[in-house]
Amino acid sequence: MARRTKEDAQKTRELLIEAAENVFFEKGVSKASLNDIAVAAGVTRGAIYWHFKNKHDVFEAMIERLKTPLEMLHDAIEHPDEPDPLGRFRELIIYLTQQISRDPRRRRVYEIMFLKCELTEQNEPLGSKHRQAFLDGTVRIRKALESALKRGQLPADINIEQAIVQLHVQLTGLIYMWLLLPGSFDFEREAEHIIDTYFYALQHCFGADGLTCGG
Amino acid sequence: MARRTKEDAQKTRELLIEAAENVFFEKGVSKASLNDIAVAAGVTRGAIYWHFKNKHDVFEAMIERLKTPLEMLHDAIEHPDEPDPLGRFRELIIYLTQQISRDPRRRRVYEIMFLKCELTEQNEPLGSKHRQAFLDGTVRIRKALESALKRGQLPADINIEQAIVQLHVQLTGLIYMWLLLPGSFDFEREAEHIIDTYFYALQHCFGADGLTCGG
DNA sequence: CTATACATACATTCGTGTATGTATGTATCA
DNA sequence: TGATACATACATACACGAATGTATGTATAG
Numbered sequence: 001m002a003r004r005t006k007e008d009a010q011k012t013r014e015l016l017i018e019a020a021e022n023v024f025f026e027k028g029v030s031k032a033s034l035n036d037i038a039v040a041a042g043v044t045r046g047a048i049y050w051h052f053k054n055k056h057d058v059f060e061a062m063i064e065r066l067k068t069p070l071e072m073l074h075d076a077i078e079h080p081d082e083p084d085p086l087g088r089f090r091e092l093i094i095y096l097t098q099q100i101s102r103d104p105r106r107r108r109v110y111e112i113m114f115l116k117c118e119l120t121e122q123n124e125p126l127g128s129k130h131r132q133a134f135l136d137g138t139v140r141i142r143k144a145l146e147s148a149l150k151r152g153q154l155p156a157d158i159n160i161e162q163a164i165v166q167l168h169v170q171l172t173g174l175i176y177m178w179l180l181l182p183g184s185f186d187f188e189r190e191a192e193h194i195i196d197t198y199f200y201a202l203q204h205c206f207g208a209d210g211l212t213c214g215g
Numbered sequence: 216m217a218r219r220t221k222e223d224a225q226k227t228r229e230l231l232i233e234a235a236e237n238v239f240f241e242k243g244v245s246k247a248s249l250n251d252i253a254v255a256a257g258v259t260r261g262a263i264y265w266h267f268k269n270k271h272d273v274f275e276a277m278i279e280r281l282k283t284p285l286e287m288l289h290d291a292i293e294h295p296d297e298p299d300p301l302g303r304f305r306e307l308i309i310y311l312t313q314q315i316s317r318d319p320r321r322r323r324v325y326e327i328m329f330l331k332c333e334l335t336e337q338n339e340p341l342g343s344k345h346r347q348a349f350l351d352g353t354v355r356i357r358k359a360l361e362s363a364l365k366r367g368q369l370p371a372d373i374n375i376e377q378a379i380v381q382l383h384v385q386l387t388g389l390i391y392m393w394l395l396l397p398g399s400f401d402f403e404r405e406a407e408h409i410i411d412t413y414f415y416a417l418q419h420c421f422g423a424d425g426l427t428c429g430g
Numbered sequence: 431c432t433a434t435a436c437a438t439a440c441a442t443t444c445g446t447g448t449a450t451g452t453a454t455g456t457a458t459c460a
Numbered sequence: 461t462g463a464t465a466c467a468t469a470c471a472t473a474c475a476c477g478a479a480t481g482t483a484t485g486t487a488t489a490g
Contacts, residue, residue: 005489009435028333030245033479046437049481115334115342118243119395127330134396162408165392165400169409170381173388177380180334181349185380193377194384197416220455224469248445261471264447 013051015041017065020058025108028116029059056126063129066109077144085147086154090195092144093171097191100175111179134168141167154202163202170194228266230256232280235273240323244274244332271341278344281324292359300362301369305410307359308386312406315390326394349383356382369417378417385409 019041023032034055038045052058077088099106119127141164148154174194178187234256238247249270253260267273292303314321334342356379363369389409393402 004435006434012435026335027337028245028335030243030333031335031337035479044437045480047435050434050436054480118245118333119330120241120243120246122242122246131396134392135399138399161400162405165405166385166409166412169388169392169405170385171388172392173384173386176391177349177384177387181346184350184353185376190377190380190384194381197381201412201416221468227469250445259471260446262469265469269446 009051012041012043012047013061016043016048016051016058017062020062021105021108021112024059024062024112024116029055029112030118034058059126060129062109063113066106074140074143078147082147083151084153085144085151086199089144089148090199093195094192097171097174098188101178101187107179110175114176114179134172137171138164138168158202167198170198224266227256227258227262231258231263231266232273232277235277236320236323236327239274239277239327239331244270244327249273274341275344277324278328281321289355289358293362297362298366299368300359300366301414304359304363305414308410309407312386312389313403316393316402322394325390329391329394349387352386353379353383373417382413385413 016037020032020037023036023040026032027036032055034045034048037058038048041047048058052061074092077085077092082088100110101107113130117126119130121127142160145154145158145160145163149156149158149160174187174191178185178190231252235247235252238251238255241247242251247270249260249263252273253263256262263273267276289307292300292307297303315325316322328345332341334345336342357375360369360373360375360378364371364373364375389402389406393400393405
């Protein structure tokens with residue numbers, strides 16, 4: 001029971017990441033031992049130390065495997081020929097939320113990152129990655145809104161920074177709350193409601209100095 | 216170095232909780248050892264095991280110390296004689312967000328609970344408490360909105376469930392994002408913006424079947 | 431034959447829980 | 461009022477398991 005073919009080794013690696021996902025999910029990242037992961041994958045710690053440096057390395061590999069091919073969609077939104085960037089952006093957000101609610105693996109990893117993982121200074125660069133993911137999200141939202149603005153899909157006097165934060169906040173809260181209390185509401189339904197309300201408010205309520213249309 | 220007066224003992228207990236807050240914050244709950252906490256408090260583990268059962272017990276004591284006297288304010292909102300429940304509710308939310316941003320201890324504990332603590336099944340009843348806090352929040356939001364509804368401050372055909380989720384989601388996301396990226400926006404400012412936009416949308420956009428006034 | 435892909439064995443560290451030691455506060459009684 | 465007895469508030473010491481990293485063994489693919 002030793003060295004098999006190259007593909008078998010790669011398969012073992014995938015198995016280990018899969019097992020790590022499950023163990024991280026069940027016990028939390030810090031209480032998950034490498035032995036737990038190895039046993040869950042049907043191997044020993046030797047296999048882990050062959051493929052990875054340590055637990056952090058396994059964790060990062062798990063995250064890396066989830067790198068989304070969403071960039072293309074973002075590129076489409078930002079393309080100057082796109083006639084309806086706001087519509088594409090809406091579609092993208094819907095797609096993102098559907099991904100989270102329908103792809104079990106993605107959901108598991110999100111749940112691990114939001115609820116079963118400690119972001120401390122000692123645990124860097126774990127927190128940095130998480131933060132960077134959020135900063136990237138901000139950049140994407142900004143680009144999308146700016147494209148929509150250039151296309152005349154948004155009021156010219158809109159407060160972009162405020163709009164960015166508000167959308168990001170709502171998506172973050174939506175995902176967090178659903179991961180924490182999955183049964184408390186219909187995720188995809190609420191996602192649509194929130195996005196539509198947000199876009200409506202974008203059209204009517206975001207003057208340069210806060211709420212300018214009522215209240 | 217032994218038994219001092221009752222008040223001294225109580226002081227030691229407070230010191231230990233204070234130290235635990237700092238150590239939890241710096242190292243994360245699971246990587247914080249009881250020795251770390253004891254040293255940070257200038258005592259030994261013996262003192263901890265005298266005052267608490269184990270690390271979980273320390274954690275719960277830390278949470279317990281934060282129990283807010285917000286109930287009174289909620290009671291005021293729900294009081295049938297209150298002429299402006301929606302206004303009081305807005306004040307309450309503003310007050311809550313100000314508390315988080317201005318009280319360092321409260322902020323630290325929130326940060327520990329959101330970012331530096333793993334909510335797993337094995338870690339119960341830690342996750343249960345966190346979830347229960349959210350469920351309590353839902354109940355409070357519902358009561359406030361219902362009071363406002365009875366007072367005629369909201370459209371009669373409003374979709375209450377949707378409104379509850381949307382507010383809770385926004386507050387959650389706001390707090391989470393600010394704890395994760397404190398420098399990325401002005402917390403109190405955005406809190407007001409979000410609340411005002413939300414209340415405006417409440418007045419105009421929440422028909423029984425989603426968005427009914429535009430988009 | 432040699433590097434690979436693991437399994438096995440070992441040493442070490444770290445955290446926990448508990449048992450025990452100890453000095454001081456406090457109540458009791460004379 | 462002072463001596464005694466006991467409870468309190470810790471500190472210290474010990475035993476144990478668990479997790480880690482590494483060193484080494486080993487069978488097989490190429």
